[in-house]
Amino acid sequence: MTCPTRRLIHFAGSTVGLECTGERTGRIADFLIPPSALVTDQPTHITLRMETDEATSPVTYCLFAGDQQIFRTENPGDLAEQTLSQVCHQLATESRPGLLLHAAALSDCSRGVIIPGGCGAGKSTLTAWLITHLGLVYLSDELVYFSPGSGTFDAFTRPLHLKRPSRPVLKPFFDLERLDEAQIISSSFSDMVAPRVFAPGPNPSAQFSPDLLFFPHYQPDCAPTWKELSPAEICFLLMQSLINARNLPGFGFDEAVRLSKLGRGYAFTYSHFDQIENRVRDVLGDRVESREWRVVKSEQ
Amino acid sequence: MNPSNRPVRKPEFVFQNLDNELVLFNTESLNVLYLNESASLVWQLCDGNNTIAEMIALLADAYPESAGAIATDVQETLQLFLDHHALTLS
Numbered sequence: 001m002t003c004p005t006r007r008l009i010h011f012a013g014s015t016v017g018l019e020c021t022g023e024r025t026g027r028i029a030d031f032l033i034p035p036s037a038l039v040t041d042q043p044t045h046i047t048l049r050m051e052t053d054e055a056t057s058p059v060t061y062c063l064f065a066g067d068q069q070i071f072r073t074e075n076p077g078d079l080a081e082q083t084l085s086q087v088c089h090q091l092a093t094e095s096r097p098g099l100l101l102h103a104a105a106l107s108d109c110s111r112g113v114i115i116p117g118g119c120g121a122g123k124s125t126l127t128a129w130l131i132t133h134l135g136l137v138y139l140s141d142e143l144v145y146f147s148p149g150s151g152t153f154d155a156f157t158r159p160l161h162l163k164r165p166s167r168p169v170l171k172p173f174f175d176l177e178r179l180d181e182a183q184i185i186s187s188s189f190s191d192m193v194a195p196r197v198f199a200p201g202p203n204p205s206a207q208f209s210p211d212l213l214f215f216p217h218y219q220p221d222c223a224p225t226w227k228e229l230s231p232a233e234i235c236f237l238l239m240q241s242l243i244n245a246r247n248l249p250g251f252g253f254d255e256a257v258r259l260s261k262l263g264r265g266y267a268f269t270y271s272h273f274d275q276i277e278n279r280v281r282d283v284l285g286d287r288v289e290s291r292e293w294r295v296v297k298s299e300q
Numbered sequence: 301m302n303p304s305n306r307p308v309r310k311p312e313f314v315f316q317n318l319d320n321e322l323v324l325f326n327t328e329s330l331n332v333l334y335l336n337e338s339a340s341l342v343w344q345l346c347d348g349n350n351t352i353a354e355m356i357a358l359l360a361d362a363y364p365e366s367a368g369a370i371a372t373d374v375q376e377t378l379q380l381f382l383d384h385h386a387l388t389l390s
Contacts (some may be wrong), residue, residue: 232321236334239323245330250314253325257316 007033009087010042011156012095012145012244016087017047024059025050028080031185031194032087032159045094048086050079065090077187084158084192088142091156096247098147099255103241105139105155105208106130112153112208113284114144114263115216116241122218125166129273131198132174134284138198139208143243148255151262152207159185159192167191173273212283213238213265224275226268235260237267303353305389307346307378313386315343324386333384342377346387352378 007018007029020029028050046066053060061079063071063086071082092100103116104123113136115123124141131138139155146153167176176184176191185192215229215237229237238256245251266283270276315324322340324333335343345355356374360367381387 230319230321232316232318232323233334235316235318235323236332239325239332251325251327251330253314253316253323257318257323260318 006047007035008042008044009033009091011091011154012100012143013097014091014094015042015044016090017044018050018083018087019047020050022052022054024052024076025061025079028076028083028185031182031192032080032084034196046090048083048090050083075188077185077192080185080192081161081187081190084161088156088158091143092243094247095145095244097249098145098150099238099242099248099252099259100244101144101146101238101241102142102243103144104141105144105153106136107139107206107208108136111211112139113212113214114153114210115214116144116238117215118241122216124160124162125169125218126214126216128160128162128166128170128174128193130280132170133273133277134280136284138195146210146255146259150207152209154207157195159194160198162191162193164189164191169273210259210263213263214280215265215267217267217269218271219269220271222269222271224268224270226266226276226279229265229267231257231260233267234263234265237265301352301375301378301382301389303356304351306348306351307355307381307387307389308348309343309346310386310388326384326386331384333386338373339377339380342374343381346378346381348390 009016009018018029018033020026049064051062051064053062058074061073061076062069063079063082065086070086071079073079101116102118103114104127106113106127115126117123127138127141130136138160140157141160142158143156144153176193179193179197183194183197213234235256238260239253242252242256264283268276268279312328313324313326315322320337320340322335322343324335341359342355345358350358352374356371359374360370363370378387
């Protein structure tokens with residue numbers, strides 16, 4: 001097993017370092033940020049460091065941001081979740097000069113589907129369903145970046161982060177209990193699934209056009225709604241998902257206006273995938289492949 | 301709100317027109333508002349030159365088929381703008 005001492009994670013004009021010591025934290029780092037992914041020689045604005053305290057029983061895991069300890073736990077899954085969250089947060093803090101959206105992203109070939117939305121909107125669960133049921137390719141469940149003036153986006157490919165209530169919802173399509181320990185890390189409240197579980201794997205350097213934008217709202221026991229959005233409505237919702245507005249000229253407003261005209265957008269409320277499947281298939285059109293999704297067996 | 305009040309847009313709000321609908325952006329709070337076509341017309345009349353009564357009369361002339369509802373719609377829309385601190389009344 002490789003045990004990295006330092007990873008440099010470059011995304012959206014921002015670079016974060018991730019260091020670890022020892023085999024336990026090395027395994028977590030390998031899972032969160034594979035050695036081949038998103039490396040750079042750009043200077044970092046902060047370094048996160050995972051450490052273990054082997055003298056305690058059970059072993060204690062700590063996360064530092066610079067010299068400051070920001071998290072301590074006995075659960076390695078909780079350390080992985082907190083580290084993943086901090087990597088995304090720190091990337092966003094210094095991200096410029098393009099728009100960084102809180103959004104999931106998928107693709108088929110060169111066309112992209114992005115799913116902007118805040119925490120709890122159901123982005124990751126919908127993403128898992130679109131991959132496993134409709135055959136789209138996983139790119140990200142958290143960060144999407146548009147370079148200034150560009151018509152394409154980059155996605156920060158990280159483990160798919162599913163909150164625990166997603167398990168029963170997804171079970172008919174994607175049974176997390178079939179995954180082995182190299183494919184999934186579970187924390188107290190969520191599961192993180194390695195991107196390599198999904199086939200075919202994403203190409204981290206690929207860029208995609210935002211052909212479709214989905215704005216989901218998952219709500220138990222609700223009547224479903226579905227609405228095609230106007231460019232102004234898309235712009236409004238994109239601005240609500242914009243993470244780095246304070247770092248951008250004009251707060252990114254002009255860029256959001258430009259992007260709102262590039263793709264078609266749909267807002268919907270649902271409590272079961274059955275309620276949206278036909279609509280989603282219709283707007284995806286010939287993108288939906290009939291291929292059967294498969295779980296990739298972990299590398300030995 | 302008095303019919304003789306003149307609503308004025310606050311300078312920290314910038315806006316973009318997209319197919320006759322507007323998106324307003326508050327450059328201080330970073331809050332965003334979406335305005336449909338009707339609300340956009342009201343916003344564009346909030347330039348400090350028109351009283352509320354004049355705005356209602358202008359819109360009733362332009363949309364006679366909706367004249368009965370326009371007074372209420374304009375006042376509700378202006379109240380929405382006030383709730384979002386997007387206007388002052390002079």
